[in-house]
Each structure stands twice: as structure tokens, then as C-alpha cells.
Amino acid sequence: MANIPAELRALPLEHIIGSPLVAAIKAQALAANTTVDFIKEVGLKPRALESESGESEDELDEVTGESGQPGFEARYVDFKFDRVIEEEVVTPGDPPTKTTKYSVVPSKLTVPLLAIVPIPYIRINDMTIDFEFQIKDVETRESTTEKKVSMKAKAGGWFYKVSIKGSYSNRTVNKRETDRRTTLKITVNAVQDQMPEGLGRILDTLNEAMKVVPVSAPQEITLPT
Amino acid sequence: MPGDKEGISLKAVVGGILHALREAKHLGDLESARLLEVYKKEEVLSAFTVPAFTISETELELRFALVEPPAENEGEIPEISVNISPEFLKGLEAHQVSLLKLKISPVNLRAFAETESAR
Numbered sequence: 637m638a639n640i641p642a643e644l645r646a647l648p649l650e651h652i653i654g655s656p657l658v659a660a661i662k663a664q665a666l667a668a669n670t671t672v673d674f675i676k677e678v679g680l681k682p683r684a685l686e687s688e689s690g691e692s693e694d695e696l697d698e699v700t701g702e703s704g705q706p707g708f709e710a711r712y713v714d715f716k717f718d719r720v721i722e723e724e725v726v727t728p729g730d731p732p733t734k735t736t737k738y739s740v741v742p743s744k745l746t747v748p749l750l751a752i753v754p755i756p757y758i759r760i761n762d763m764t765i766d767f768e769f770q771i772k773d774v775e776t777r778e779s780t781t782e783k784k785v786s787m788k789a790k791a792g793g794w795f796y797k798v799s800i801k802g803s804y805s806n807r808t809v810n811k812r813e814t815d816r817r818t819t820l821k822i823t824v825n826a827v828q829d830q831m832p833e834g835l836g837r838i839l840d841t842l843n844e845a846m847k848v849v850p851v852s853a854p855q856e857i858t859l860p861t
Numbered sequence: 862m863p864g865d866k867e868g869i870s871l872k873a874v875v876g877g878i879l880h881a882l883r884e885a886k887h888l889g890d891l892e893s894a895r896l897l898e899v900y901k902k903e904e905v906l907s908a909f910t911v912p913a914f915t916i917s918e919t920e921l922e923l924r925f926a927l928v929e930p931p932a933e934n935e936g937e938i939p940e941i942s943v944n945i946s947p948e949f950l951k952g953l954e955a956h957q958v959s960l961l962k963l964k965i966s967p968v969n970l971r972a973f974a975e976t977e978s979a980r
Contacts, residue, residue: 648881648884649877649878649881649885650880650881650882650883650884650885650888651885651888653881653882653885653916653919654884654885654886654887654888654889655888657885657886657888657889657914657916658888658889658892660889660912660914661889661892661893661896661912661913661914662892664912665896665899665912668906668909668912669906671909672903672905672906672909675905676905707904760912760914763914770947832908832909832910833908834907834908835908835909838908
């Protein structure tokens with residue numbers, strides 16, 4: 637090994653390239669965690685405890701799952717609006733008369749919050765690591781293999797006695813010195829990514845469950861002429 | 862440094878860089894493998910893809926000076942001895958410094974051959 641003080645021993649090239657790579661992976665994982673936190677905080681709520689009578693209580697069961705149903709449920713938003721229904725009424729007679737009847741149905745649409753709020757999901761699309769690196773020294777591994785073989789042969793009567801002796805040695809020399817004076821420029825290109833397939837399916841299911849529900853009986857109205 | 866006077870093998874330098882790239886990718890893969898276990902345990906996170914990156918392309922420029930002309934041995938790749946010391950290169954004329962440009966792209970190799978995994 638070259639005689640270099642430990643503090644001057646350079647950062648290996650693989651670490652200079654690999655560390656930003658690892659950092660990008662960690663950053664991507666952090667971004668995913670942020671998305672998960674967003675979903676949990678905005679789109680979900682801890683499942684409510686249910687009493688024996690089946691009525692929901694105010695207590696929330698987020699962690700312990702004492703109700704036997706731990707976890708989260710989707711947070712919904714109710715949109716109330718009046719739906720106008722147009723109906724044609726035929727009065728029998730000669731000739732029969734047609735009149736149009738209008739009625740208002742107070743309705744509501746229950747929408748999962750996750751379906752109407754954009755979910756932030758950032759993906760690192762591309763990363764450019766740009767640096768100048770001065771190679772001050774190169775590690776060389778010199779491997780020398782020495783084999784010594786000696787053979788002795790001895791004649792004796794009807795047969796030969798042969799003994800073979802071998803020796804094998806392997807010598808490795810490591811030398812390494814690289815320069816720490818490296819300027820690193822990293823360009824990261826992050827894009828808003830599509831939702832992962834699993835999460836997309838959950839959102840589709842929630843979307844399919846959306847429907848308009850009447851909240852009271854229709855009220856007939858007369859339009860001004 | 863070795864190479865100031867006696868020079869160093871060009872293939873050792875390029876080989877070292879390729880080795881560093883492989884090791885860098887390995888570091889990234891190790892982190893992805895660690896995260897895979899973390900993602901498995903987290904209910905919501907398991908719906909996400911585990912971040913993993915590949916080094917799509919590496920471009921590098923290597924400046925060197927030939928120390929001695931390559932020795933030609935029949936049937937063997939000639940050993941090119943070069944000097945890459947910045948201090949040494951500074952003292953040379955521009956025409957004495959060679960520039961090697963490399964564009965390195967990964968080759969997809971898997972730890973297990975498809976035929977093995979299909980069994």
C-alpha cells in the first residue's frame with residue numbers, strides 16, 4: 637500500500653459515482669413516503685370505533701385496533717345540490733295534451749377526497765452527475781504466481797518411485813491514491829409520475845362508488861312563463 | 862505515483878474506471894434491495910414501485926501521454942504504457958497528450974439465467 641496519510645486517502649471513484657446514485661434512490665423513497673403521508677393525512681382517516689349496537693363512536697382507533705378493525709377508511713366529501721327533473725305528462729282527451737312538469741330533487745354526491753385532489757407523486761426521471769476527476773494514482777493489483785515443481789525419480793527393481801513436490805505462492809500488491817479535489821455537479825430531473833398501479837385501482841374503485849343520492853322527496857315547481 | 866516515469870498500463874486505468882462503475886451500480890442495487898424490505902412491510906408503501914436506478918450512459922475523457930510505444934507480441938493485445946499524472950501532462954506539448962473518449966453503456970445481465978429461473 638502506498639504511504640498516504642489516512643485523511644488524504646481519497647474517496648474511491650465508485651463512491652463518487654455511487655453515492656449520488658444511492659442518494660437518488662433514498663430521495664425517491666422519501667418522495668414515496670411523502671405521498672403516503674399525504675394520502676393518510678388528506679385522503680384517509682382512522683377507522684372509527686363501533687359500539688356493540690353498531691353505532692359509530694367518536695373515539696378513533698388508529699393504532700391499537702382494539703375494535704378488531706384497525707386501519708384507515710376513505711375520507712368523503714358531500715356535495716349537496718338540487719337536481720331538476722323534467723317530466724312529460726300526457727293528459728287524455730281529444731286530442732291528448734302534453735304538459736311538462738318540473739320537480740326539484742334535493743340530492744347529494746358523496747365523493748372520496750382522494751378522487752378530487754391531485755396526489756403528489758414525484759419521480760426522479762433522470763439524473764446527470766457531472767464531475768471532473770483527477771486520477772493521481774491507480775490501484776494496481778499485481779498478482780504473481782510462483783510454482784515450483786521438483787521431481788524425483790528413483791529406479792528400483794521392477795518399478796519406479798516418483799514423488800512430486802509443488803509450492804504455490806500468491807503475492808498481491810495494492811497501491812491506491814486518488815485525488816479528493818473533485819467538483820461535482822448533479823442535475824436531477826424530477827417529474828410528476830403516474831400513480832402506481834395498485835393505488836390507481838383503489839382510486840378507480842372509489843370513483844366507481846360515487847353516485848348521486850336523493851336526500852328528500854321531489855318538490856314540484858312551476859317555471860315562470 | 863506509479864506511472865510518473867515507468868508508466869502505467871492503459872488497460873489498468875480503463876479497467877479501474879469500469880470496475881468503479883460496476884461498484885457504483887452495486888451500491889445503488891444494495892440500497893434498492895434494502896428498500897424492498899422496507900416497502901414490503903409498509904401497507905400503503907407496498908403499492909409503490911421500489912426506486913432503482915441504472916447508470917444509462919457514462920461519458921468520460923481520459924488524457925494521457927504514451928510512455929513507450931506498445932510492444933507487439935504476436936497473438937497478444939499490446940500493452941500500452943501511459944502516464945496520466947496531471948503534473949506530468951502539464952509539462953508536455955499539446956500534441957504529446959492523447960485524449961481517449963469513452964461512452965460506456967450497461968449490458969443487461971441477470972444473476973440468474975432465464976432458463977434457470979423458468980425451472
